[in-house]
Amino acid sequence: MRIGLDIGGTKIDAVAVSPSGTVLDRVRVATGFGPEVVVATTLRVIRSLTDHTAQSASAVGIGIPGLIDHETGWVRHAVNLGLSEVALGPLVAAATGLVVQVENDVNVAxxxxxxxxxxxxxxxxxxxxxxxxxxxxxxxxxxxxxxxxxxxxxxxxxxxxxxxxxxxxxxxxxxxxxxxxxxxxxxxxxxxxxxxxxxxxxxxxxxxxxxxxxxxxxxxxxxxxxxxxxxxxxxxxxxxxxxxxxxxxxxxxxxxxxxxxxxxxxxxxxxxxxxxxAPTDQPLAALGAAFLAPESAVTAA
Missing domain, CATH: 3.30.420.40 (ATPase, nucleotide binding domain)
Incomplete structure (x- = not known):
């Protein structure tokens, strides 16, 4: 199972996806503001998806607006979320033990x-x-x-x-x-x-x-x-x-x-x-995040 998150200015839209592409579960919650809140909400959403599906995840993909370094998983600048120079990928990888990749939200969409x-x-x-x-x-x-x-x-x-x-x-x-x-x-x-x-x-x-x-x-x-x-x-x-x-x-x-x-x-x-x-009735960015190729993914240290 792979997990994809679309972290937007007002909400996080997240899905758990099977290897065949079937959406197993979907969670939507308010994003919050600032690095501590955004990271904590992201981790809570990941736990919620693994709990609801009773399955372990192999990887997490995150789409987020702003200036993103996809190679390191750092969010360099996401003004609407109050993030600047935040190691989002490494922090999520360290907390979950999962492979994590962070990408610009338009790319994952x-x-x-x-x-x-x-x-x-x-x-x-x-x-x-x-x-x-x-x-x-x-x-x-x-x-x-x-x-x-x-x-x-x-x-x-x-x-x-x-x-x-x-x-x-x-x-x-x-x-x-x-x-x-x-x-x-x-x-x-x-x-x-x-x-x-x-x-x-x-x-x-x-x-x-x-x-x-x-x-x-x-x-x-x-x-x-x-x-x-x-x-x-x-x-x-x-x-x-x-x-x-x-x-x-x-x-x-x-x-x-x-x-x-x-x-x-x-x-x-x-x-x-x-x-x-493009379809307007599907969580495209979250779905795309789940299918991010792991060529530059971040792993826990």
């Missing part, structure tokens, strides 16, 4: 999506949440790149004289195609900003239509970049804004179809068929 959808070959998971980033997998193994930055499409500048991005550059794709971008472009609305925007656009509000179309074009640019640069077979749309479902997928495909009519190159890419929605 990419693994989980490929696993859940039964996809082999090169795939990209485009996470559209507060920010914009992608995870790349090939035959259900992560591709991190030379320095671990593969898939950081959100920080490609695309707008001349665009707004300043959180990364310090200007006009990055994340300033156009993300939840934070929508909050700036469509401010002051209760509930889900994206849902309200799409509802208003569907009702014919011209300002909402313009904001929605700009957002869709930004997401289309991210998909196009991933296909053209990495030649992935599919781009799986995930993250919080994937809950828009067909309301996002349909205009995305229409955007690609329009471009294909005037560009033989775009037509040859078959982008409409290569953009898919």
């Amino acid at each position: 990419a693994l989980g999506a490929a696993q859940a959808m039964g996809l082999d070959g090169p795939q990209a998971y485009l996470n559209i949440g507060t920010g914009l980033a992608a995870g790349l997998v090939n035959d259900r193994r992560l591709w991190r790149g030379a320095r671990g930055n593969a898939g950081e499409v959100g920080h490609i500048p695309v707008l001349v004289d665009g707004p300043r991005c959180v990364c310090g550059q200007y006009g990055c794709l994340e300033t156009v195609a993300s939840g934070s971008a929508l909050a700036v472009a469509w401010p002051g609305h209760a509930g889900s900003t994206a849902t309200h925007l799409f509802d208003s656009a569907d009702a014919g509000d011209p300002t909402a239509v313009a904001v929605r179309d700009r957002f869709v074009a930004g997401v289309a640019s991210a998909v196009r970049i991933l296909v053209v640069t990495a030649d992935v077979e599919s781009v799986l749309i995930g993250g919080g804004l994937a809950s828009l479902g067909e309301r996002l997928l349909a205009p995305l495909r229409a955007h690609f179809d329009d471009a294909a009519r005037t560009s033989p190159f775009v037509a040859s890419l078959d982008l409409s068929a290569r953009v898919l929605l």
